Amino acid sequence: MTIKVGVIGAGGMAQYHIAGFKQAGAEILAIADLNEAAAKAAAENYGVANAFGDIDAMFNELPELDAVTIIVPNKFHASLAIKALEAGKHVFCEKPPAINAAEVAEMKEAAEKAGKHLMFNFNNRARPESFAMKAYAEDGTIGRINSAQAKWIRRTGIPGFGGWFTNKDLAGGGPLIDLLHMVDLAMYLMDYPEPAYVLGQTFSDFIDNKDFKGPWGIPDAGGPTNVEAAAHGFVTFKSGQTLTMQVSWAEMIKREEVSVVFQGTQAGGKIERLFGTDGLDETSIDSCELYTQEQGNSVNRSIVTEACEDMGRSRSAANFIKTITGEEKPLNTPDQALSLMKVIDGLYQSANTGKPVEI
Template identity: 60%
Template sequence: MQIGIVGAGGMAAYHVKGFIAAGADVVAVADSDEGRARRFADQYGIPHTYPSLQAMLDQMPLLDAVSIVTPNKFHAPLTIQALEAGKHVYCEKPPARNAKEMLLMYEAAQKANKHLMFGFNNRCRPESQVMYRYIENGDVGRINSAQATWIRRAGIPGFGGWFTDKDLSGGGPVIDLLHMIDLALSFMGYPEPKSVLGVTFDDFMGNPAFKGPWGIADGNGKTNVETACHAMVTFKDGQSLMIRNSWAEMNEREVVSVTFQGSKAGGKVERLFGIDGMDETSCDTAMLFTEEYGRQVNRKILVQKDETMGRVANAVNFVQSITEGKKPMNTPAEALILMRITDAIYMSSETGECVQFE
């Protein structure tokens, strides 16, 4: 299987490592910054570089798949372009800027009869994988409610770069940190939403004390996205989900977690980040809350730590879903539900009203 990468940014390294681990060949990288493409290619032994996806498709018609690692604005057009060229596509999160774009991607994948997967790597974390097993084995029962959290105290990814420009990104932490929303929905069986009530805040935007520690360069662009969001989603089958996402909010530390309450047991998967991201104080946990012999019992589930947070494993799954027929870890139909929910959060915050789904 031959794969080409579009975008030589930071996440592309995880894609390459996963594809190679699954036995695929990464044969090309395209980037509008040809110097960056060349440096990335040299680092990972990739033989060919191109200035654009179209140039790569023209010169390498035997490519089996394309990986999209670009700012969010370009996810939909590049994904559709690759699908229409007959390629499978692995696209970084978020799937798109909104549900309208995601629907076009979904329809293109169906028409091309090709695999379309997204970088929802947190589903592939060891803590999540072990929790899926408990859920699938019936130990949890029906999950009635869940709480999805990705909160940062000081984590705005720069000011005036593409992350803070709504046209380029689609939004702030609602879009950027939607991993836990996706993971909670996945644990719950991806139910159909009924209503969404949400509110967003833009406190601390532009305040350098609340910039993240990842060294993303500031730019001259806009800073017109939210910095925090709180929302509640209800579903047509009676389930509910609470959401809290923030780049900048008065929290103790960065917390990434999904907690759920089932009819037989509850559970929690969590990563606590350190002061500088994944430092020595960060830790991952998986817990099951149940009842045994008339007593309330908390089970701590021990799993091996994965510093890539499932990013490599998710890319491996993409290849294996094509070459070995393994079940894809995520689907375009699920991504469409997710983007409908994020759209509704923004609409509810803008109108001050609860958004109802038909």
């Protein structure tokens, strides 16, 4: 069975989705974007036969579509996913799942009603290092992870000024919602415990300073820049586990760090990517380590995995297709996405009120 896919959104992430879908044996039938010229250009670039400036037209003209992928500003994730699910399509959606937990709950309900898969591009779960560490978590090597620290911190990583990334109405927030991957990965390794309380603070230092613009993102535009530059928080779970998080686009640090460090009852560990230049993959160094005590000695094990230039983006997309065909289990679920967004909502609420928030 060949899964037939339509791509909604002609942005840069489409290259990874399309590559992953093709690796899994899917056929890309169309690209749709409100900017029809962009859709046509992308379709030509990726060798896709059909381009649309209207999503309804794509659904009407290509009823054989099995699935869609959604690569648009965050505000539109929920509405487009629900539309596609109600049209009987499986949905793969870029992160974040939506701009808040309430919207994710609506998406989850629509998927359950339609009987279709709803998955999200939490691509860092699909990195070779993450596959390796999850296996250690599942086979008892690590034991129960009591606490973890999640970081995605940048020194100069603001993705443009006045575009949709920095517009709270369109993005839902700044780096906390944009760079949620390590928070998700930490919770994934901890087996997604149910959150109890969140305490956090956001900071707006440097958010208007163009010296802190990253080397990627979108051109400066005329919209607002009204999101945080950094967010720090602490989560307690009903299981007794804890998580600290530090996420930023602009902070006074030495270099960009993308990491999860954890402490288990049998072993600790770390998955890390360090960047020499913020946001440039070709300057990055990946590492994966386990920390154990053996015969009275402290032993640090380096876990060697194959190189992965795209941080699991294509592999994540391939898992979506293989989930539909029954070849693999899904790397993420709507329940997990909902729990993650409750944590993010909780941190923003805590920052606004100055108090811990019960989830």
